[in-house]
Amino acid sequence: MWQLGAGDIDDLARGAALLGAGGGGETRTAAALARRALRSSGPITVIEPSELAPDARAVPLGLVGSITVFEEKPLEGTEMARVVHALDRYTAGRVDAVLGFEAAGLNALLPVVAAAVLGLPLLDADGMGRAFPGLDQTVFTLHGLAIAPMAVADPRGSLVLIDGVDHFLGEQLARSAVVTMGGWALLAFAPQRAADLARSAIVGSVRKALEAGRLLGADDVPGLLRRYGGRTLFRGKVIEVQRRDAETGVATVPGRARRRWGGGSAVLEHLDAEGRVLRLEFQNENLLAIEDGVVHASVPDLICLLGAETRANVTTEQIRYGLELEIVTLPCAPAWCTPAGLRLAGPAAFGYDVPYSRAGPR
Amino acid sequence: MWQLGAGDIDDLARGAALLGAGGGGETRTAAALARRALRSSGPITVIEPSELAPDARAVPLGLVGSITVFEEKPLEGTEMARVVHALDRYTAGRVDAVLGFEAAGLNALLPVVAAAVLGLPLLDADGMGRAFPGLDQTVFTLHGLAIAPMAVADPRGSLVLIDGVDHFLGEQLARSAVVTMGGWALLAFAPQRAADLARSAIVGSVRKALEAGRLLGADDVPGLLRRYGGRTLFRGKVIEVQRRDAETGVATVPGRARRRWGGGSAVLEHLDAEGRVLRLEFQNENLLAIEDGVVHASVPDLICLLGAETRANVTTEQIRYGLELEIVTLPCAPAWCTPAGLRLAGPAAFGYDVPYSRAGPR
Numbered sequence: 113m114w115q116l117g118a119g120d121i122d123d124l125a126r127g128a129a130l131l132g133a134g135g136g137g138e139t140r141t142a143a144a145l146a147r148r149a150l151r152s153s154g155p156i157t158v159i160e161p162s163e164l165a166p167d168a169r170a171v172p173l174g175l176v177g178s179i180t181v182f183e184e185k186p187l188e189g190t191e192m193a194r195v196v197h198a199l200d201r202y203t204a205g206r207v208d209a210v211l212g213f214e215a216a217g218l219n220a221l222l223p224v225v226a227a228a229v230l231g232l233p234l235l236d237a238d239g240m241g242r243a244f245p246g247l248d249q250t251v252f253t254l255h256g257l258a259i260a261p262m263a264v265a266d267p268r269g270s271l272v273l274i275d276g277v278d279h280f281l282g283e284q285l286a287r288s289a290v291v292t293m294g295g296w297a298l299l300a301f302a303p304q305r306a307a308d309l310a311r312s313a314i315v316g317s318v319r320k321a322l323e324a325g326r327l328l329g330a331d332d333v334p335g336l337l338r339r340y341g342g343r344t345l346f347r348g349k350v351i352e353v354q355r356r357d358a359e360t361g362v363a364t365v366p367g368r369a370r371r372r373w374g375g376g377s378a379v380l381e382h383l384d385a386e387g388r389v390l391r392l393e394f395q396n397e398n399l400l401a402i403e404d405g406v407v408h409a410s411v412p413d414l415i416c417l418l419g420a421e422t423r424a425n426v427t428t429e430q431i432r433y434g435l436e437l438e439i440v441t442l443p444c445a446p447a448w449c450t451p452a453g454l455r456l457a458g459p460a461a462f463g464y465d466v467p468y469s470r471a472g473p474r
Numbered sequence: 475m476w477q478l479g480a481g482d483i484d485d486l487a488r489g490a491a492l493l494g495a496g497g498g499g500e501t502r503t504a505a506a507l508a509r510r511a512l513r514s515s516g517p518i519t520v521i522e523p524s525e526l527a528p529d530a531r532a533v534p535l536g537l538v539g540s541i542t543v544f545e546e547k548p549l550e551g552t553e554m555a556r557v558v559h560a561l562d563r564y565t566a567g568r569v570d571a572v573l574g575f576e577a578a579g580l581n582a583l584l585p586v587v588a589a590a591v592l593g594l595p596l597l598d599a600d601g602m603g604r605a606f607p608g609l610d611q612t613v614f615t616l617h618g619l620a621i622a623p624m625a626v627a628d629p630r631g632s633l634v635l636i637d638g639v640d641h642f643l644g645e646q647l648a649r650s651a652v653v654t655m656g657g658w659a660l661l662a663f664a665p666q667r668a669a670d671l672a673r674s675a676i677v678g679s680v681r682k683a684l685e686a687g688r689l690l691g692a693d694d695v696p697g698l699l700r701r702y703g704g705r706t707l708f709r710g711k712v713i714e715v716q717r718r719d720a721e722t723g724v725a726t727v728p729g730r731a732r733r734r735w736g737g738g739s740a741v742l743e744h745l746d747a748e749g750r751v752l753r754l755e756f757q758n759e760n761l762l763a764i765e766d767g768v769v770h771a772s773v774p775d776l777i778c779l780l781g782a783e784t785r786a787n788v789t790t791e792q793i794r795y796g797l798e799l800e801i802v803t804l805p806c807a808p809a810w811c812t813p814a815g816l817r818l819a820g821p822a823a824f825g826y827d828v829p830y831s832r833a834g835p836r
Contacts, residue, residue, distance in 0.1 A: 194638070198564075202560075202635070204563070204566075268643075270638050270639045271636070271638045272634060272635070272636050272637075272647060273636075274632070274633070274634050274635075276556070276627075276631040277632045281632055284654050285634060289650060291650065292650045
């Protein structure tokens with residue numbers, strides 16, 4: 113159990129952006145909201161699932177939809193309270209804590225706002241351990257925890273509660289609501305038992321984002337890689353970028369409908385070793401790093417981009433011709449390396465017919 | 475208070491189809507479901523809102539979405555119970571009765587199924603007094619009664635509860651859920667107080683459909699017109715039909731988004747009076763009857779089509795070249811003739827720039 117205050121938000125946001133692995137969304141607005149909420153509430157308590165009573169109930173929440181729209185029209189302020197209270201009302205229970213369903217990007221920061229606004233502890237845990245585009249790409253799906261009833265709230269006051277669905281249909285219904293709601297909404301999954309989260313959730317994500325942000329802030333990338341078992345894969349200059357629109361960038365989920373996300377690929381020339389060329393495949397996040405036809409890193413491991421000079425996190429949307437980048441990889445949470453984890457979030461889940469290998473040749 | 479049994483369903487369905495004014499959906503499947511439900515439950519009690527305690531709660535319900543899909547994949551059986559119980563659960567209350575939000579077509583029959591399945595009385599009242607395409611075209615909107623929280627259930631077990639919305643956004647969110655749900659769903663509006671319904675709902679709709687069906691079954695159209703203040707407008711043969719697809723057939727709701735329904739127009743030549751020609755404009759329902767540039771009948775009044783020889787109800791989808799039709803009009807519920815009622819459901823709400831006049835020249 114520890115305290116997180118307004119002074120921690122810069123580091124948390126910096127780490128959360130890195131753990132977005134190119135995606136996860138711009139953190140600036142969410143960081144400002146979290147700073148403001150913590151200044152008003154004072155520091156919040158961050159606690160591990162095992163420190164709660166086994167039957168305590170914690171709600172995983174975060175933003176779904178368009179981050180661009182969110183940046184233009186951010187939180188109205190009551191969204192967190194409305195999703196949590198709707199679940200309380202429908203389940204005739206009381207929520208004891210909140211957590212993020214996603215540990216990266218702005219979705220590492222919005223649960224901080226929720227904890228501050230609701231006066232609840234924040235769990236040091238999440239459902240992805242990184243950012244994924246699919247709401248079903250969580251350890252809740254992986255471990256068969258129910259996500260319904262789930263609640264979705266928009267800044268205009270609308271609330272949609274979804275029940276009787278599996279992870280896949282739940283995601284579809286939430287996304288169609290979000291489109292009608294105007295672009296983004298706050299989503300909460302069903303309250304989870306603390307005992308289930310202690311067993312199934314990815315524990316330590318808030319501390320990891322905070323520490324990664326501190327190390328990055330001190331420009332100690334080697335320390336960060338040592339601390340989390342990562343390595344620098346490539347230092348290169350972008351010599352080509354191709355982008356696909358969402359309709360073309362189609363990945364097939366076996367036996368289910370097809371996902372459609374935009375994305376593209378970038379080619380980088382090594383800054384020092386002449387002749388070395390690396391291709392980066394990305395959709396919302398960086399997904400594959402390929403050199404000479406060999407996959408050197410792949411989703412679900414994190415492939416992160418830093419400005420070679422600026423040392424600032426670079427998102428997939430920011431990749432441009434001429435950018436000089438340091439590509440680092442960080443291992444994903446162990447849950448994703450299982451056969452079931454890879455079916456849900458490995459290369460094949462994004463439409464790539466390559467095997468996952470945790471450590472490719474250098 | 476009276477009883478409605480399986481033996482009444484033929485008449486109820488025949489009357490409900492006529493009151494659909496060309497729309498409201500095919501009643502055959504819903505009639506079969508109602509007959510089966512009543513055989514199993516025994517007769518249900520039909521009761522007026524004023525006969526309930528003022529604070530008794532009644533849920534308006536019916537089908538939304540594609541009737542074609544409903545015909546292919548009808549009720550799973552638990553939809554009624556699921557929407558009502560979800561509302562009970564969310565509002566921490568208990569529903570005492572059900573009613574239809576629409577009094578015509580298959581939506582006059584599904585509330586009968588709901589009453590039988592749930593063991594609740596059916597209110598002799600509804601929210602439209604006819605069929606309308608818009609979920610916001612109800613007396614609940616007209617009288618400012620809240621429609622949220624509303625619940626939507628599909629035959630696969632999914633349930634969506636919508637709260638914090640006005641009639642317009644509620645309709646949009648319900649419809650996007652229904653599309654994701656696969657085409658149709660059962661929808662329940664917020665439980666309404668019996669006292670509010672006694673004041674605002676259109677009372678007597680179940681009895682009216684039943685009696686109209688009996689008179690029609692006895693081929694007593696003159697008796698039916700006398701009983702409900704209607705008249706025969708035209709007896710003619712269809713000499714031309716034009717249909718627009720939904721994208722083209724656009725009606726603008728002032729200040730809100732645009733509705734899009736398909737529709738078209740038909741031209742009829744009088745069977746007896748040479749030279750008389752009538753044009754019928756329809757979308758889901760028949761909306762205008764125009765002769766020599768004069769509007770002889772218009773929505774919200776009912777414009778109904780009967781086979782001139784068959785005496786069977788004819789829907790807008792069934793209009794074909796060569797059909798011989800008797801066009802009859804029936805007055806709408808008085809609530810729709812007010813300025814506010816006409817704004818919501820008059821010709822302009824369907825994109826026609828003509829005034830409403832209850833009784834046009836012959």
